[in-house]
Amino acid sequence: MTDAPSLVLRPLKGLQEIQVGRELLRRVLKTSDAPSTGETDLQGAKGGQPIGALEGERLLGVSRATLEVDDANPRRVPGQRLRITHLAVDPEATGRGLGEKLMAVQREHAIGQGLQLVTWRQDPLDVRLAHLSIRKLGAVSRWVRRSGDGQADGLEVEWWVRSARVQARLAGTGSGLELVDALEAGVPKLNTGVLGDDGYLRPSGGEQPPDGAMALVEIPFEFAELRSRDLRLAEAWRAQIGEILDRAFALGYWLTDFLWLRGERHPRAYYLVIDGERQLS
Numbered sequence: 001m002t003d004a005p006s007l008v009l010r011p012l013k014g015l016q017e018i019q020v021g022r023e024l025l026r027r028v029l030k031t032s033d034a035p036s037t038g039e040t041d042l043q044g045a046k047g048g049q050p051i052g053a054l055e056g057e058r059l060l061g062v063s064r065a066t067l068e069v070d071d072a073n074p075r076r077v078p079g080q081r082l083r084i085t086h087l088a089v090d091p092e093a094t095g096r097g098l099g100e101k102l103m104a105v106q107r108e109h110a111i112g113q114g115l116q117l118v119t120w121r122q123d124p125l126d127v128r129l130a131h132l133s134i135r136k137l138g139a140v141s142r143w144v145r146r147s148g149d150g151q152a153d154g155l156e157v158e159w160w161v162r163s164a165r166v167q168a169r170l171a172g173t174g175s176g177l178e179l180v181d182a183l184e185a186g187v188p189k190l191n192t193g194v195l196g197d198d199g200y201l202r203p204s205g206g207e208q209p210p211d212g213a214m215a216l217v218e219i220p221f222e223f224a225e226l227r228s229r230d231l232r233l234a235e236a237w238r239a240q241i242g243e244i245l246d247r248a249f250a251l252g253y254w255l256t257d258f259l260w261l262r263g264e265r266h267p268r269a270y271y272l273v274i275d276g277e278r279q280l281s
Contacts, residue, residue, distance in 0.1 A: 005056030007098075009105050011049035012062070021050055021062045028088035050086065051105050053098045061089040063102040065109065065118070077117055077158065082110040084120035099132050104170065107161045118159040121145055124241050125223040127260065127269050133157055134258040134271070138169030141255040142276070144246045155245070155255070179259035179270060182216060187272075189216045190244050195266060200226050200233060203240040209247045216270040217244050221260070248273045 012021050053061035064086035069079065084106060089098045110118050122129050124144075133139045139159040147153040160166060168174025190210060193201030201220045220226055220237055227234035245255065257272035 005058075007060075007101075008054050009051060009101060010054065012052045012059075013049075017052065017059070018050070020059050021052060024059055024062055024090060025086060025088050028091065029086075051102055053089075053093075053102055059090075060093040060096075061087075061098040061102055063087045063106055065106050067113075068119070079117075080115060081117040081119055082106065082113070082115055084118060087120075094128075100136055103132075103137055103159075107159070107166075107170075110161050116160060116162055118161055120157050120159075121154040122157055124155045124245065124271075125219050125238060127219065127221055127223065130219075130258040130269075130271070131260065133159070134255065136169060138163070138166040138174065141245075141249075143249050144242055177257060177259065177272065179261050179268070182214075182259060182270075182272065187214055187216050188212060189218060189270075190248070190273075191218050191240060193218050193220060193268070198229075199266065200230065201237075201266075202233065203237050206240050206244050209251055210253055210273060210275070212275070214272060214274045215248070215253075216259070216272060217241065217248075218268065218270050221267040221269045245271075245273075252276050 012018055050062050050064040052059050063084065065082045065084050068081055068083040084103075087099060087102065089102075106118060110116075120133075122133060124130070134141075134157075137159060139157045141155045141157050143156050145153045145156050165174060188210070189205065190208065191206035192204055194204050196202055201218075219241060223234065223237065226237070248255075252275060253273040254276045255271050255273050258269070259272055260269040261267055
């Protein structure tokens with residue numbers, strides 16, 4: 001009996017592997033809402049070779065990062081950092097923690113270069129990515145990136161790779177608050193999804209800004225399916241979440257956790273925002 005090939009995380013080598021990586025990105029990153037800039041070029045940026053997750057000759061996932069300096073934007077942390085430009089996992093390989101493993105390699109690279117911060121942009125309505133980046137990796141967000149026409153274009157995410165918070169999350173010892181705990185403690189909701197007859201949540205509330213130590217922001221659990229069925233409803237959710245988070249961030253709140261309740265017929269998912277001055281000082 002031949003042993004199954006083991007998983008290997010390493011830089012992609014040669015034009016053939018780079019091309020396979022491009023094809024994986026094109027297949028997975030179907031829109032600009034993907035966990036990257038949406039670019040499919042794996043070459044030509046500073047910061048090193050793309051990292052692949054390979055099982056034998058099969059490429060299951062790929063990530064890419066570039067060195068970045070941005071001192072001009074007052075909402076960005078000045079100085080050099082590593083920016084994730086690509087992250088994609090083959091849909092047939094989901095549930096194996098490959099995204100977390102690929103990001104762990106990027107963390108090692110950042111630390112090896114003496115960096116404190118890794119950043120990226122992500123869709124705030126992507127539940128799976130929120131669970132990975134905010135919940136499991138311990139990343140946070142403090143502002144919403146806007147496109148040229150002023151529309152919310154994604155969360156700007158900060159991953160402070162040397163922090164005790166990140167180390168605890170990666171070790172599985174710092175997950176902290178669960179959704180049931182937050183609900184039982186009376187953490188206020190800034191919005192509430194109302195379930196329609198078609199099984200999809202409709203956005204409601206969201207008019208009042210947060211004014212306590214923390215608050216919950218609900219997002220639809222299956223946004224990709226909702227968008228394919230009802231684009232107008234999906235855009236209503238996108239507009240509301242962008243406005244709620246923008247308002248909270250302007251008041252000094254940080255997005256620090258992602259809480260969800262699975263195992264239900266209609267799962268619910270929430271971001272947790274906390275008063276940065278009150279909780280982090």
